[in-house]
Amino acid sequence: MKTIIHLDSVEKSFGDHVVIPAFSLSIQEGEFITLLGPSGCGKTTLMRMISGFEEPTSGHIYLDGNDVTSIPPYQRDMNMVFQHYALFPHMTVADNILFGLKMKKVPQSEQKQRLEEVLHFTQLTEYQKRKPQQLSGGQQQRVAIARAIINNPRVLLLDEPLGALDYQLRKNLQVELKNIQRNLGITFIYVTHDQDEAMSMSDRIAVVHQGKIEQIGTPEEIYYKPSSLFVATFIGENNIMKINSDLIGVRPEKISLHKADAQAPHHKQYGVIEDIVFLGNIYKVSVRAEDDIVITAHLYEKSTWYKGERVGVAWAKEDEVILR
Amino acid sequence: MKNKGKLLAVPGLLWLGIFFVIPLLFVVILAFSQRGVYGEIIYTFTLENFSRFFEPLYIQIFFESLIVAVATTLICLLLGYPLAYMITRVNPKWQNAWLLIVMLPFWINFLVRSYAWVIILRSQGLVNTFLQSIGLIDQPLTLLYTPGAVLLGMVYALLPFIILPIYVSLEQLDRKKLEAAYDLGASPLKAFWHVTLPLSMPGVISGSILVFVSSLGMFVVPDIMGGAKSALFGNIIQNQFLSARDWPFGSALSMVVVLFSIILIFLYYRATQSQEKLEGRG
Numbered sequence A: 001m002k003t004i005i006h007l008d009s010v011e012k013s014f015g016d017h018v019v020i021p022a023f024s025l026s027i028q029e030g031e032f033i034t035l036l037g038p039s040g041c042g043k044t045t046l047m048r049m050i051s052g053f054e055e056p057t058s059g060h061i062y063l064d065g066n067d068v069t070s071i072p073p074y075q076r077d078m079n080m081v082f083q084h085y086a087l088f089p090h091m092t093v094a095d096n097i098l099f100g101l102k103m104k105k106v107p108q109s110e111q112k113q114r115l116e117e118v119l120h121f122t123q124l125t126e127y128q129k130r131k132p133q134q135l136s137g138g139q140q141q142r143v144a145i146a147r148a149i150i151n152n153p154r155v156l157l158l159d160e161p162l163g164a165l166d167y168q169l170r171k172n173l174q175v176e177l178k179n180i181q182r183n184l185g186i187t188f189i190y191v192t193h194d195q196d197e198a199m200s201m202s203d204r205i206a207v208v209h210q211g212k213i214e215q216i217g218t219p220e221e222i223y224y225k226p227s228s229l230f231v232a233t234f235i236g237e238n239n240i241m242k243i244n245s246d247l248i249g250v251r252p253e254k255i256s257l258h259k260a261d262a263q264a265p266h267h268k269q270y271g272v273i274e275d276i277v278f279l280g281n282i283y284k285v286s287v288r289a290e291d292d293i294v295i296t297a298h299l300y301e302k303s304t305w306y307k308g309e310r311v312g313v314a315w316a317k318e319d320e321v322i323l324r
Numbered sequence B: 001m002k003n004k005g006k007l008l009a010v011p012g013l014l015w016l017g018i019f020f021v022i023p024l025l026f027v028v029i030l031a032f033s034q035r036g037v038y039g040e041i042i043y044t045f046t047l048e049n050f051s052r053f054f055e056p057l058y059i060q061i062f063f064e065s066l067i068v069a070v071a072t073t074l075i076c077l078l079l080g081y082p083l084a085y086m087i088t089r090v091n092p093k094w095q096n097a098w099l100l101i102v103m104l105p106f107w108i109n110f111l112v113r114s115y116a117w118v119i120i121l122r123s124q125g126l127v128n129t130f131l132q133s134i135g136l137i138d139q140p141l142t143l144l145y146t147p148g149a150v151l152l153g154m155v156y157a158l159l160p161f162i163i164l165p166i167y168v169s170l171e172q173l174d175r176k177k178l179e180a181a182y183d184l185g186a187s188p189l190k191a192f193w194h195v196t197l198p199l200s201m202p203g204v205i206s207g208s209i210l211v212f213v214s215s216l217g218m219f220v221v222p223d224i225m226g227g228a229k230s231a232l233f234g235n236i237i238q239n240q241f242l243s244a245r246d247w248p249f250g251s252a253l254s255m256v257v258v259l260f261s262i263i264l265i266f267l268y269y270r271a272t273q274s275q276e277k278l279e280g281r282g
Helices: A043-051 A094-105 A110-121 A137-149 A167-184 A196-203 A219-224 A229-234 B002-007 B010-031 B048-053 B058-089 B093-107 B110-121 B126-133 B148-172 B175-183 B190-201 B201-217 B220-225 B233-241 B249-278
Strands: A003-012 A015-027 A033-034 A058-063 A077-081 A155-159 A187-192 A204-209 A212-217 A239-243 A246-250 A258-261 A267-278 A283-289 A296-298 A312-313 A321-323
Touching: A003 A043, A003 A187, A015 A043, A015 A187, A015 A212, A033 A043, A033 A196, A043 A155, A043 A187, A077 A137, A077 B175, A094 A110, A094 A137, A110 A137, A137 A167, A167 A246, A187 A196, A196 A219, A204 A219, A204 A229, A212 A219, A212 A229, A229 A239, A229 A246, A229 A321, A239 A296, A258 B148, A267 A296, A283 A312, A283 B175, A296 A321, B010 B249, B048 B058, B048 B249, B058 B093, B058 B148, B058 B201, B058 B233, B093 B148, B110 B126, B110 B148, B110 B220, B148 B201, B148 B220, B175 B190, B190 B201, B201 B233, B201 B249, B233 B249
Parallel strands: A033 A187, A033 A204, A077 A155, A155 A187
Antiparallel strands: A003 A015, A003 A058, A204 A212, A239 A246, A246 A321, A258 A312, A267 A283, A267 A312, A283 A296
């Protein structure tokens, strides 16, 4: 694996206000990396610095080993899929897609050939003569992707590309995007606030919080080994407990309930069942424990548990994560 | 509820009816009437007034006015577009100040402003005295009562009418579309040419029509700044109603301008509608 993008102590401030404190990050060639964080966390600013729309206040950005920190976006060998697609309303689908090749003065015959390939690949061939406004949201999204990938960029930046679409379409396009990335071998830098999206598509996730990268790792690492309280609570559900002087997190699906009088040496807490909610695939059981904290357990069977029952709460030592 | 809402439109409709439709009908009737020996109006039906329009003198003045109107529109466009563009790019808190400056002249009577130009341009005016005092010229230049002065006055009077519509269409333009163009390899100049300009065409077209139609009927500016030599179509019409006392002919000439404007506006709507159809909004 080869590093394609390297951010070297990049920092961004607007006036006196530091939006992104200095940080470094290396992105591998062909990788699908997601910048995940709540809105306003700085992930968009981060992406805009990589694409060249914002210049970092200090630090350097390298693309393929070349310093591109001050290179304008139209001279960087990467393309972006914008949040609301930003298609050109006065051009047909085909002209939208060809825009990049025309700007680079690619020969006509090659333009035509690449257009056909990309239209076929994104299943837009029959819509090529239409204007973007005549297409559905999902089709517009595909035009935006086609318009970017026809340029064969080294890196594709995607800024909440599925944010405007409804749930089912989003699920389908997640799969499509992942396939595009795998088939073309382009490095994807993906920005989203949707953890499911990040989990299902990424090779690595960088969790961004208040301009800082809190943790970077594979989806499994992020989920099972969160390194900070923020990551532990932002990704999925978590039970945060103070045991001795340590703050620990245990995932609800790792929690088991037992009869209070059962002899089980691994019971860590005792409490009273406060609520049982059926969520379709699981039962969510809330137990008010001794220190007045609520521990949530996800169970596949309701068994005989009832509200008000006193129970023992248990989990395995290896499912505990100690948080900073 | 529906009908009550419609009632609100009655005062405006009455106003339009009394002060716009009826006078316009009157002009239409007059245009087909005859002038009596003493300037009185004889109500008959004749096309004579319209056939007089085709006399070489009037046709020539009409085409001269047309050329002045086209020149005015082009100059307004060349000056107005960059200014409107600049206003959309400045810090938002200064935008209103700039728009105020653009509209400020409207606060002063148009006639007064036109005479102000006379004071600036006449042979003992500001420009000439200044140029003489710094020794650049010996004799005062003839600035006033020239075609150039008329053009200057027209552009001065009509410039805001083109700036505002262009400003509006540029302001509505989504900056992300420009960023997309940059991202796809367009330099700022190319992005302007391929994205900004086409997307601001509705403002350009409606502003141009406003300026063109207004300058075709303009008579105050050529009167005050053009002197007796340069009569435009608006002056001919004005003359028919005042000194020549030929109201029927004046009405017929007005009708020509109105018809010409209607044709232009019709063409504009057809052009924008086909544009919208292409964009899928039609």
